[in-house]
Amino acid sequence: MALFRKKLDLPTPGEALPGRATRMPIPPSHFVTGEPLDGVFEGCERILVAMGCFWGAERKFWQAPGVVSTSVGYVAGATPNPTYEEVCSGLTGHTEAVRAIYDPKQTSYEAMLRIFWESHDPTQGMRQGNDVGTQYRSGLYYYDDAQKTLALASRDAYQEKLRAAGYGRITTEIGPAPEYYFAEDYHQQYLAKNPNGYCGLGGTGVSCPIGVVSA
Incomplete structure (x- = not known):
């Protein structure tokens, strides 16, 4: 079916699916931490990343010290409130994303960046391992x-480490x-609900020292 073909180019505005105005319903609390998935988190900060299939990526963050809540969703596309099937069609332009809420008194943005860089291969373009498509x-x-300053500095520093490897x-x-845009309920904390579920996440084995991203 055309809906499920793998596109490796982002859709033009004219090609993008229309989507909908209705927001995806989400569960009232995190399956692992019991905290809300959305709302105001007093004294907390957030990080938004995409690193391949969001099932394994989300688990990396909810397991990290200092993380209060996580969720998965779709970002950087043209279709409002897309469904998983629409994102997989390649006709929304979105990538699968993880949003993590963390307590800066217990951890740091730099520590979150380290999880991001080390947990996937950021050199693979429109794929991550065996998962191929713009959504990965x-x-x-x-x-x-x-955050912008630290994000760019971490990329440049990690690029040197990767090049050397x-x-x-x-x-x-x-x-x-x-x-x-929040993903469907069944995607939230998927690997906690399905411990034997698929996880295609894999890093490069190259370390990103926290010190290299300090301001």
């Missing part, structure tokens, strides 16, 4: 100038945090 592209999206150019798209 790597992305790092900042919420303010401080024989890897190519980082293809991660870095830009302002776009609108975040």
Whole structure:
């Protein structure tokens, strides 16, 4: 079916699916932490990333010290409130994303960046391992100038580490945090609900020292 073909180019505005105005319903609480998936988190900060299939990526963050809540969704596309099937068609332009809420008194943005870079291969373009398509592209999206500075510095530092290890150019798209559309309920904390579920996440084995991204 055309809906499920693998597209490796982002759709033009004229090609993008129309989507809908209705927001995806989400569960009232995180399956692992019990915290809300959305809302105001007093004293907390957030990071928004894309690193391949969001099932395994989300687990990396909810397992990290200092993380209060996580969720998965779709970002950086043209279709409002897309469904999973629409995103997989390649006709929305979105990539699968993870949003993590963390307590800066217990961890840091730099520590979150380290999880991001080390947990996937950011040199693979429109794929991640065996998962191929625009929805699996790597992305790092900042919420303010401080995050932007650290995101770019971490990319440049990690690029040098990767090059020394024989890897190519980082293809991660870095830009302002776009609108975040929650994914369907069954995708949220998927690997906690399905411990034997698929996880295609794999890093390069190249370390990204936290010190290299300090301001």
